[in-house]
Amino acid sequence: MSAARFKAPSLVPPIAMLAFSIGFLGWAYTYGERAQQMPVLVGWVMATLCVLDVVACSGTRAGNLVRALFSGTRDDHGATKGTGTSVARSVMSILWPTAFVGLVALFGFLPVIPAYVFLFVILQGRKSIRQGLTAAAITTALVYVIFKLALRYEVYQGLVFAG
Amino acid sequence: MLESAISALALLFTLNGVLFLGAGVAIGLLFGAIPGLGGATAIALLIPLTYGMQPETAFTLIGGVMGSVAFGGSISAILLNTPGIPPNAATCFDGFPMAQQGKAGAAIGAAATASSLGGLFGVAILIAVIPIAKQIVLLFGPPEFFALAILGLGAIALSTGGHFLRGLISGAFGLAIAFVGFDAVNGGTRFTGGVEYLFDGIQVVPALTGLFAIAEMINLTTRGGIVASEGSADVRISRVSDGVKAVFRNLPTVLRGSGIGAFIGAVPGVGGTVASFLAYASTVQASKNPGSFGKGNILGVIAPESANNAKDGGALIPTLAFGIPGSAEMAIFLGVLVLHGLEPGPLMLIEHEGTVFSLIVALALAAVLASLIGLAIARYLALVTLIDVHILVPAVVSIALVGVYALHSRFGDVVIALIFGVIGYLMIRFDYPRITAVIALVLGELAERSYHQSVMIGNGEITIFFTRWISLGLLLLTVLIIFTPALRLYLDTRRATGARRR
Numbered sequence: 001m002s003a004a005r006f007k008a009p010s011l012v013p014p015i016a017m018l019a020f021s022i023g024f025l026g027w028a029y030t031y032g033e034r035a036q037q038m039p040v041l042v043g044w045v046m047a048t049l050c051v052l053d054v055v056a057c058s059g060t061r062a063g064n065l066v067r068a069l070f071s072g073t074r075d076d077h078g079a080t081k082g083t084g085t086s087v088a089r090s091v092m093s094i095l096w097p098t099a100f101v102g103l104v105a106l107f108g109f110l111p112v113i114p115a116y117v118f119l120f121v122i123l124q125g126r127k128s129i130r131q132g133l134t135a136a137a138i139t140t141a142l143v144y145v146i147f148k149l150a151l152r153y154e155v156y157q158g159l160v161f162a163g
Numbered sequence: 164m165l166e167s168a169i170s171a172l173a174l175l176f177t178l179n180g181v182l183f184l185g186a187g188v189a190i191g192l193l194f195g196a197i198p199g200l201g202g203a204t205a206i207a208l209l210i211p212l213t214y215g216m217q218p219e220t221a222f223t224l225i226g227g228v229m230g231s232v233a234f235g236g237s238i239s240a241i242l243l244n245t246p247g248i249p250p251n252a253a254t255c256f257d258g259f260p261m262a263q264q265g266k267a268g269a270a271i272g273a274a275a276t277a278s279s280l281g282g283l284f285g286v287a288i289l290i291a292v293i294p295i296a297k298q299i300v301l302l303f304g305p306p307e308f309f310a311l312a313i314l315g316l317g318a319i320a321l322s323t324g325g326h327f328l329r330g331l332i333s334g335a336f337g338l339a340i341a342f343v344g345f346d347a348v349n350g351g352t353r354f355t356g357g358v359e360y361l362f363d364g365i366q367v368v369p370a371l372t373g374l375f376a377i378a379e380m381i382n383l384t385t386r387g388g389i390v391a392s393e394g395s396a397d398v399r400i401s402r403v404s405d406g407v408k409a410v411f412r413n414l415p416t417v418l419r420g421s422g423i424g425a426f427i428g429a430v431p432g433v434g435g436t437v438a439s440f441l442a443y444a445s446t447v448q449a450s451k452n453p454g455s456f457g458k459g460n461i462l463g464v465i466a467p468e469s470a471n472n473a474k475d476g477g478a479l480i481p482t483l484a485f486g487i488p489g490s491a492e493m494a495i496f497l498g499v500l501v502l503h504g505l506e507p508g509p510l511m512l513i514e515h516e517g518t519v520f521s522l523i524v525a526l527a528l529a530a531v532l533a534s535l536i537g538l539a540i541a542r543y544l545a546l547v548t549l550i551d552v553h554i555l556v557p558a559v560v561s562i563a564l565v566g567v568y569a570l571h572s573r574f575g576d577v578v579i580a581l582i583f584g585v586i587g588y589l590m591i592r593f594d595y596p597r598i599t600a601v602i603a604l605v606l607g608e609l610a611e612r613s614y615h616q617s618v619m620i621g622n623g624e625i626t627i628f629f630t631r632w633i634s635l636g637l638l639l640l641t642v643l644i645i646f647t648p649a650l651r652l653y654l655d656t657r658r659a660t661g662a663r664r665r
Contacts, residue, residue, distance in 0.1 A: 013593040017332060024339050027354060035349040038611045039342045046335035053328055070328035072648030073655070085385040090592060093384035094585055097377060097560050101581045105574060109565050117557040124384065125553025139558040143565050151212060153569035156577070 011057050018050035096120060108158030114140045183220055184525055187227020188533045192540070194228070195235025197555070201248040202232035203491040204379060207372045208559075210499055211566035218503040222522040225499055229492065230282055230529025231537070233435070233471040237274040238541045241464070242267055250435030250471045253443040257456060257463025264459050271541050272406025273461050274468045275534035277417055280410065281469030282530020284421035285428065285476025286523055292429075293512060293519075296484040300512065303485070305616035306628050308508075310637035312610040315487045317644040318430065320599045327648050330596045337600035340365050341607020348615045360575035367498040369567045369576040370583045370604060374597050375491065376563040377584025382591050383552040403538060409461045416446055416462050417469045424470030428477025435474045435490070442470035472530055479526075483511055483519055486609060494601045502570075 025043030028036050056066040068074050096116075103112045114136040121132035147153045187209075194205035205228050213221035236247025241258035254274065261270040303311070320330030343354040344364025355361035410417060420442035427438035446466035447456045456463050481487045486507035488494040500507050505515055512519060567580045590597050617634075621627030628634050 010593070013589075013595070017336070017595075021335070021339075024354075028342075031353055032349065032351075034615070035346055035351060035353060038614060039339070039353065042335050042338045042342070046332060046339065049328060049332045049335060053332060056328060066328075068652055069649045071325045072327075072651035073325070074652070085592065089385050090381075090588070093381045094588065096384065096557075097381065097564075097581055097584060100557075100560065101564065101577055104564070104577065109561070109568070113561045113565075117561065120557040121553055125551060127551070127553060131554070135554045135558065139561050142558070143561060146212070146562075147565055147569055151215065151569070153211075154572050155565060156568050156572075156574055 011054065014050055014053035014057050018047065018054060021046040021050050092124075096124065104156060104158060106158050106160050108161050109143065109155050110140065111158075111161075113143055179220065180223055183224045184227045184528060184532065185536075187224040187525070188231040188529050188536055191228035191231030191529070192235035192238075192533060192537050195232035195237075195247045196239045197247065197550075200379065200559075201236070201492075202229060203371075203495055204376045204559075205232065206492060206495045206499065207368070207375050208563055208566055210368050210372075210495070210502060211570040213499060214502065214570055218505060218518050219521040221499060221503055222518065223525040225496060226522050226525025227529040227532070229475050229496070230472070230526045231533030232492075233468070233475075234275060234278040234530075234533045234537050237278065237464075237468055237471070238271060238537065241270045241274060242541075248435070250439045250467070250474075252436065253439040253467035254464055254471075256443065257458070257460050260457070260459035261461065261464070266402070266405070266459065268402040269406035269409065269461065270464050271538065272403035273409050273464045274406070275403075275538050276407045276410040277420070277465040277468040278472040279531045279534045280417050281421045281424055281472035282475065282533075283527055284418070284469070285425045285473035286527040286530070287476070288425040288473070289476040289479055289523060292480050293484075296480060296512060300484050300508070302633060304631070305613040305620060306631050306634040307637065308485070309610055309613035309617055310628060310634040310641070311485055311487055312606045312613065314637045314641045314644070315481075315606065316599060316603055317641045319602050320596070321644050321647060326594055326596050329594055330599045333590065333595045333597065334599035334603045336595075337603025338607045338610070340370070340600075341604050342611070347608070348612055360573070365579060365604070366571075366576060367605060368502065368570055369579040371495050371498055371601060372563050372567050373580040373583025373585075374587035374590075374601055375495070376559060377580055378587025378591060378597070380556045380560050380563075381584060381588040384556050387552060406461065406464075410465055413462060413465055416449075416465050419445060419449070420466040420469035421473035424473030425477035427470070428474030429480045435471055438470040438474045439467035442466040475526060476523075479522075483507055486511075486606075488602055488605060491598050491601055494598075494605045497605050 021043060025040065025047055028039035028043050030036075031039070052066050052070070056063050056070070064074075100112065100116045103116070117139045118132040118136040121127045121135045122129060125131075143155070147155055190205055190209065191202065194200040194202065206225055209224060209228065213224060216224070232248060233250060236251035237254045237258065238247070240246040240251040240254040241262050244255050244259040244262075246252040246255055258270045258274065261267065316334045317331075320327055320334055339354075341364075343361055345352050345362055352362050423442045423445065424435070424438045427441065428435070443456075443463060443466050446462050447453050450456065450460075450462065452460075478488075478490055478493050482493040482497060486497065488497050497507055500511075505511060505518065564577050564580060567576045568574065570576060587597055589595075590600070617627050618625060621630075628638060
């Protein structure tokens with residue numbers, strides 16, 4: 001199969017990375033001569049590589065050439081495929097740990113863990129309430145026994161309960 | 164050296180040592196058997212737990228994990244056709260057909276014995292190389308360390324299976340992140356945006372926990388279902404001794420696989436997957452009956468499994484001697500070393516020989532212990548992979564984040580773990596290899612410090628990198644690595660054109 005027939009990968013990730021590298025480079029130049037040396041070097045290298053990545057994802061002949069040069073093959077072995085997961089599903093999967101951390105910031109780990117595990121199991125996993133309660137109880141007990149009792153670590157109490 | 168080895172052994176054969184080694188082995192087997200978790204996640208989760216421990220005890224625990232993950236992965240590869248960790252993929256070729264033929268016990272027995280022997284072989288190579296490595300590292304100055312760090316990054320990017328360009332971008336991203344915080348060379352802080360938490364830089368442990376544990380959990384959430392891709396509740400195991408005997412009847416296969424594993428393991432970035440596939444391919448080539456492979460030939464289990472466990476001994480050579488990790492697991496292990504106040508590199512082998520040996524002895528014993536424990540609980544381990552991800556994910560996320568906080572009691576660490584978890588997931592989704600980012604993050608400080616020291620030694624001239632033979636050699640090797648894919652393409656095109664003309 002020739003490279004030209006492949007569906008070009010999305011341009012969004014390489015453009016986002018290019019924007020990051022330009023931002024980083026601009027920021028690096030604000031430091032003194034010695035302090036900026038390595039960051040500027042890395043910034044330029046990253047920006048150049050990102051431009052090449054944008055070209056590689058453009059679906060043009062030049063893009064196919066760049067892809068072939070960096071993957072060492074003309075077939076689709078090196079083409080980026082991603083996981084194929086929908087954006088909504090990805091966002092949902094990211095929201096769960098984000099919400100968990102947000103709630104932990106307010107109420108601390110020990111009250112939030114059982115609620116998080118229970119809700120995740122029944123809402124995201126569509127399991128029974130019994131399974132949710134069991135998973136929540138086991139996880140909370142595990143955290144309490146390992147961190148609080150066995151290792152005597154401080155477990156974050158949250159802004160509300162920290163007093 | 165012998166004295167250090169004996170005191171390490173004495174330390175391990177205390178109740179404390181045996182308990183921590185056993186715990187490490189059990190955790191390693193569990194994380195190895197569950198696809199998507201693996202050794203890197205297990206070590207990342209364990210780092211906070213080791214904080215209050217003596218370094219030797221911590222290394223016993225981590226050595227137990229490292230020595231047992233590969234065998235844990237082989238159990239799900241054989242019984243469920245789902246490799247626990249990527250290097251076990253080669254074991255599926257003949258291990259699963261054996262299980263289908265009712266010879267699962269023999270396959271697991273062979274994997275256990277080959278893993279043990281491979282692990283011991285890798286450790287033997289490591290012990291043999293340490294005195295030589297001590298001499299070699301003394302030849303290394305700042306220019307050589309800078310060149311080695313760059314070479315390591317290039318080699319690791321090359322090994323990312325066709326994602327070389329994005330591997331390099333990830334490496335540059337990791338370096339950029341490593342610059343955040345206090346600049347030890349020039350004084351002052353950089354890239355902190357005035358956020359006080361960032362003055363100490365991005366902490367390695369929360370970042371690694373995010374990039375591996377949290378990112379994998381987000382990825383598993385999007386996938387759903389059970390952990391194993393091909394589940395079956397029927398995992399009967401019998402006739403284990405047939406497999407054990409087969410290994411001892413085929414010692415040349417074990418030695419070849421272990422040799423390949425130890426050698427490949429020592430090359431940064433190449434990793435266990437390449438080692439086990441190479442061992443498998445070389446065994447097929449050496450066989451008088453190559454057609455029997457892929458249909459349940461026990462040699463197809465013995466070769467990759469011996470390579471798989473031997474690689475850890477090899478991988479510890481660059482990690483301990485030069486502070487250059489060859490894999491994600493080793494990068495996280497560097498984090499453990501730093502947490503316990505040990506700086507990997509030339510002085511580590513000289514000043515902390517006893518600590519190094521406690522890790523080596525733990526690794527050797529773990530390889531044997533993992534097989535014994537693994538054989539006893541293989542059936543139940545395989546069933547773990549049938550757990551629904553929706554029960555596994557919240558439990559792992561909770562434990563990982565509590566652990567990250569416990570380390571320094573800073574909530575900022577939890578936020579960093581979350582941010583890197585999201586970044587790690589996006590990297591999985593868009594095919595940016597995480598391994599180069601992780602290794603760059605770990606190597607960033609070494610690279611920058613070595614660069615500035617070199618320029619100072621060279622009176623402000625960067626020509627110092629090209630006037631010293633070792634650094635010049637390493638930089639030339641880096642250039643060769645960067646052009647390897649283009650060179651391969653050129654040679655393939657020429658060969659194809661020649662064939663068409665004929």
